[in-house]
Amino acid sequence: MSFNPMDSELTRRRLLQFLGALGITSVSGATLAGLEGAIREAHAQAAPGSVMPKLQAMSPNWPDMIEIWRQVTRDYAELGIDVEVQQGTLDTWVSQVVGEHKLPHLVSMSWGGAPDRMDPDFFLNEILNSKRAAKGGLNYGHYENPEYDKAANAQRVEVDEEKRRALVMEAQAIAAKDNPLMVLFHRDIIQAYNKAKFKGVTPIFGNGIGYPYAPLAYMGIEALTPRKMVKVTSIYDIASLNPFLTPEVYNSSILRLMYATFVTRDKDANIMPWAAESWTLVDPTTMDIVLRPNQTFHDGKPVTVEDVKFTFDYILKWKFPALARVVDSVKSAEITGDNTVRLKLNQPYAAFVPNVLGYAFIAPKHVWEKVPGDSGLASPADWPNDQPIGSGPWKYVEWRKGEYLNLAAHKEFFMPAKLDALVMLPVPAIENQIGMMERGEADVFGWTMDVTQGKRLGQNPEIEIVQTPTHGLHEIRFNLVMPPLDNPALRLALQHATDRKKYLDIIFSGAGTLANNSLITPVLKQWSNPDVPNPEPSLDKARQVLKDAGFTWDGNGKLKLPS
Amino acid sequence: MMFWRYAGRRLAQTVITLFLLLTIMFVMFRLIPGDPTTMLLGTGELPPEAQQQLRAAWGLDRPMWEQYLSYLANLARGDLGLSLYFRRPVMEVVLPMLGNTLILMAPILVIALAIGIWAGAYLGWHRGERVEQIGSLIALLPRALPIFWIAILLLMLFSYKLGWFPIGGMREQFFYPETWIQALPGYDLAMHLALPVIAGAIYFISDPLMITRTAMLEVRGEDYMQFARAQGLSNRRLRQVARRNAFLPVLTYIAIMVGFALGGQVLLEYVFSWPGMGRLMVNSVAQRDYPVAQATFFLMAAVVIILNFIVDLLYGWLDPRIAYD
Numbered sequence: 001m002s003f004n005p006m007d008s009e010l011t012r013r014r015l016l017q018f019l020g021a022l023g024i025t026s027v028s029g030a031t032l033a034g035l036e037g038a039i040r041e042a043h044a045q046a047a048p049g050s051v052m053p054k055l056q057a058m059s060p061n062w063p064d065m066i067e068i069w070r071q072v073t074r075d076y077a078e079l080g081i082d083v084e085v086q087q088g089t090l091d092t093w094v095s096q097v098v099g100e101h102k103l104p105h106l107v108s109m110s111w112g113g114a115p116d117r118m119d120p121d122f123f124l125n126e127i128l129n130s131k132r133a134a135k136g137g138l139n140y141g142h143y144e145n146p147e148y149d150k151a152a153n154a155q156r157v158e159v160d161e162e163k164r165r166a167l168v169m170e171a172q173a174i175a176a177k178d179n180p181l182m183v184l185f186h187r188d189i190i191q192a193y194n195k196a197k198f199k200g201v202t203p204i205f206g207n208g209i210g211y212p213y214a215p216l217a218y219m220g221i222e223a224l225t226p227r228k229m230v231k232v233t234s235i236y237d238i239a240s241l242n243p244f245l246t247p248e249v250y251n252s253s254i255l256r257l258m259y260a261t262f263v264t265r266d267k268d269a270n271i272m273p274w275a276a277e278s279w280t281l282v283d284p285t286t287m288d289i290v291l292r293p294n295q296t297f298h299d300g301k302p303v304t305v306e307d308v309k310f311t312f313d314y315i316l317k318w319k320f321p322a323l324a325r326v327v328d329s330v331k332s333a334e335i336t337g338d339n340t341v342r343l344k345l346n347q348p349y350a351a352f353v354p355n356v357l358g359y360a361f362i363a364p365k366h367v368w369e370k371v372p373g374d375s376g377l378a379s380p381a382d383w384p385n386d387q388p389i390g391s392g393p394w395k396y397v398e399w400r401k402g403e404y405l406n407l408a409a410h411k412e413f414f415m416p417a418k419l420d421a422l423v424m425l426p427v428p429a430i431e432n433q434i435g436m437m438e439r440g441e442a443d444v445f446g447w448t449m450d451v452t453q454g455k456r457l458g459q460n461p462e463i464e465i466v467q468t469p470t471h472g473l474h475e476i477r478f479n480l481v482m483p484p485l486d487n488p489a490l491r492l493a494l495q496h497a498t499d500r501k502k503y504l505d506i507i508f509s510g511a512g513t514l515a516n517n518s519l520i521t522p523v524l525k526q527w528s529n530p531d532v533p534n535p536e537p538s539l540d541k542a543r544q545v546l547k548d549a550g551f552t553w554d555g556n557g558k559l560k561l562p563s
Numbered sequence: 564m565m566f567w568r569y570a571g572r573r574l575a576q577t578v579i580t581l582f583l584l585l586t587i588m589f590v591m592f593r594l595i596p597g598d599p600t601t602m603l604l605g606t607g608e609l610p611p612e613a614q615q616q617l618r619a620a621w622g623l624d625r626p627m628w629e630q631y632l633s634y635l636a637n638l639a640r641g642d643l644g645l646s647l648y649f650r651r652p653v654m655e656v657v658l659p660m661l662g663n664t665l666i667l668m669a670p671i672l673v674i675a676l677a678i679g680i681w682a683g684a685y686l687g688w689h690r691g692e693r694v695e696q697i698g699s700l701i702a703l704l705p706r707a708l709p710i711f712w713i714a715i716l717l718l719m720l721f722s723y724k725l726g727w728f729p730i731g732g733m734r735e736q737f738f739y740p741e742t743w744i745q746a747l748p749g750y751d752l753a754m755h756l757a758l759p760v761i762a763g764a765i766y767f768i769s770d771p772l773m774i775t776r777t778a779m780l781e782v783r784g785e786d787y788m789q790f791a792r793a794q795g796l797s798n799r800r801l802r803q804v805a806r807r808n809a810f811l812p813v814l815t816y817i818a819i820m821v822g823f824a825l826g827g828q829v830l831l832e833y834v835f836s837w838p839g840m841g842r843l844m845v846n847s848v849a850q851r852d853y854p855v856a857q858a859t860f861f862l863m864a865a866v867v868i869i870l871n872f873i874v875d876l877l878y879g880w881l882d883p884r885i886a887y888d
Contacts, residue, residue, distance in 0.1 A: 091597065091602060094604060401660070403733055423736065429834060435722065
């Protein structure tokens with residue numbers, strides 16, 4: 001029997017993946033103790049001129065992240081820098097790093113392709129703006145540069161698209177010069193569907209064919225067999241049927257299949273009209289929405305401007321935390337015509353159309369005006385809403401927690417689905433989702449798999465594999481307030497020592513887009529700045545940068561701090 | 564008389580244990596860093612200001628002792644509170660999952676106990692013989708294998724390769740029978756149950772088996788067994804006498820096993836996509852859904868404690884010497 005190292009590498013990775021999945025069961029306590037230790041270590045400062053202390057890192061315990069750190073650790077060792085990685089479950093990671101801003105030198109994370117992250121405002125302001133450098137904010141690396149804030153804040157309120165683009169480019173250039181983080185790559189979404197049973201499956205940028213983020217994803221699917229129902233897998237289940245309750249991306253996306261938003265994204269990430277026929281920015285803080293005529297709710301009642309005004313009033317009255325973006329930006333809603341509603345904004349907001357009109361939805365007045373009523377509930381967000389009535393392309397049929405969610409096509413929707421039914425199946429293990437695809441128990445693989453899994457599944461003559469680029473990203477954040485990472489030369493050297501292309505090739509078989517030292521993917525050409533300073537991968541350059549900044553090496557090749 | 568005093572003492576102990584358990588659990592889950600609003604921060608969908616608003620609305624900003632008192636007060640009225648993740652009454656969340664878990668675990672327990680006790684008694688009786696040596700080895704083997712590994716092997720063979728059983732879940736939601744066998748009531752559920760039950764039964768069989776075997780060995784050496792043999796009882800009758808006496812330690816074990824069974828088997832549920840208590844418990848801890856986490860863990864622990872109490876009483880009744888301690 002011959003031994004093939006490639007095989008064993010794959011088996012090992014598969015095993016790692018499975019163990020990673022089982023990681024959900026590991027107790028947070030152990031990782032917490034480890035993290036505390038790591039931070040203590042990191043704080044223990046070596047004197048100038050002595051060997052640099054080990055860099056302490058915190059990572060979610062996902063297989064791809066573990067692989068990234070395996071590569072990074074090897075490369076940094078070449079520079080005489082030792083890295084110690086602490087792995088934790090996602091809940092530990094979030095509560096410590098985001099909730100408490102308790103982090104060691106380096107922290108890794110990956111961000112999925114939620115639709116509101118397509119607009120540059122999310123990454124520019126949530127991750128790098130200094131106003132988010134407080135507990136609970138995503139700027140846990142504490143990047144603070146007034147010049148950057150100025151550009152990032154200005155683009156947010158600049159409604160002239162050309163001027164805004166210039167500001168977005170400027171913000172990226174400033175950040176890239178400061179190196180507050182290393183954006184590695186934008187990994188492609190790899191999904192699959194059964195081509196023997198379905199056609200018309202359209203990949204949507206950032207969403208692929210299976211995620212529910214873009215409602216358009218399921219609209220064009222046509223059945224080739226008498227069964228006009230598609231079964232889509234996911235690792236998640238929803239938690240609630242109440243659209244006012246949940247800010248969680250998967251859950252709120254599913255609810256927006258039932259509750260139509262005003263706009264949505266087409267396959268190339270362009271904004272397209274949905275429940276609204278058109279919209280006009282009258283002045284920077286006034287937006288007119290023209291409602292698409294002849295829409296009906298799932299119970300047959302017509303959708304009117306009354307319902308639109310009611311929904312905005314309702315959101316503003318109850319200040320639902322899940323709809324904080326709407327609450328923050330909308331001041332009032334007035335009916336100005338048979339089909340027109342005028343929104344007054346608190347301040348100009350450049351991402352208003354995608355992030356508010358693409359997120360807010362229409363709720364039927366005749367249902368919600370009675371909620372909470374005398375139910376004794378503190379807020380309508382606590383209402384179970386067991387029979388959701390929306391005006392979206394899919395209507396609710398049945399939900400069995402942990403088993404399935406059945407939706408039926410709302411044939412009166414202006415762009416009715418070609419299928420009759422949509423079934424979402426929560427299956428926690430990805431291997432099982434793949435198995436269900438092979439056995440015909442599921443029709444669309446709605447999560448993301450790696451290239452090798454895709455190749456194997458693609459051997460099945462009935463299965464088509466679909467690869468879609470996304471704006472989601474993998475990154476490693478520097479803790480800028482923890483020496484020695486406050487030294488810009490060290491950060492630049494680490495950028496040079498980080499070979500993103502090699503990692504993408506090894507870990508994801510090259511399926512993705514290399515990042516451009518910016519949070520915005522180069523695929524979004526209108527927003528990505530192609531000219532930002534982008535340190536080329538080179539250990540020699542890294543050594544030179546360190547040498548120039550006064551770093552030296554001891555007899556064992558360990559990096560010594562400048563004296 | 565002695566028996567009732569013994570029962571009273573044990574009842575008091577049980578109540579105190581349960582109360583301590585409630586308290587420890589209340590504190591324990593709140594010691595884990597983060598709260599139910601924290602997980603929503605990680606995605607950036609919930610701005611930090613909105614998080615504060617949510618914490619206030621859910622009463623999480625109040626001091627812990629205040630939250631504890633209102634928890635006890637609600638509990639006294641039989642109100643377990645609202646799940647913070649599902650925003651529904653805790654029982655509405657827990658009961659369906661508990662039902663699903665019972666459907667899965669009941670057959671596993673029955674099979675594991677029936678085969679385990681019978682085989683354990685058999686092996687114990689045949690101590691030192693070849694059948695006992697080989698049998699014990701086989702019985703110990705599944706205990707050493709991780710349950711998810713057994714489950715994956717079964718899935719690979721019977722679902723992926725042979726295609727006899729579905730890959731996971733509890734039912735096919737649009738099931739159209741094609742033959743009369745498939746039209747039998749419960750057919751679909753049985754098909755979904757088969758593999759997880761086999762995997763669970765294989766895993767759970769070792770404990771009752773080995774405990775019964777050891778108990779059997781002890782009983783075999785007892786004087787009364789010598790005496791029974793001297794009386795000229797048949798081998799079959801002797802084994803019956805021994806088996807009954809060997810049952811006491813197994814009884815204790817059953818109490819513990821049932822308790823843990825109610826908690827479901829996370830790994831088994833994960834591999835077979837079974838919507839049960841195990842996954843609910845793990846998720847409720849990860850989501851910091853305190854009310855659900857407390858209720859599920861308490862339920863599991865309470866069943867162990869209460870069953871232990873009943874077993875102790877049974878002991879006192881089965882073996883009156885115990886009540887005189």
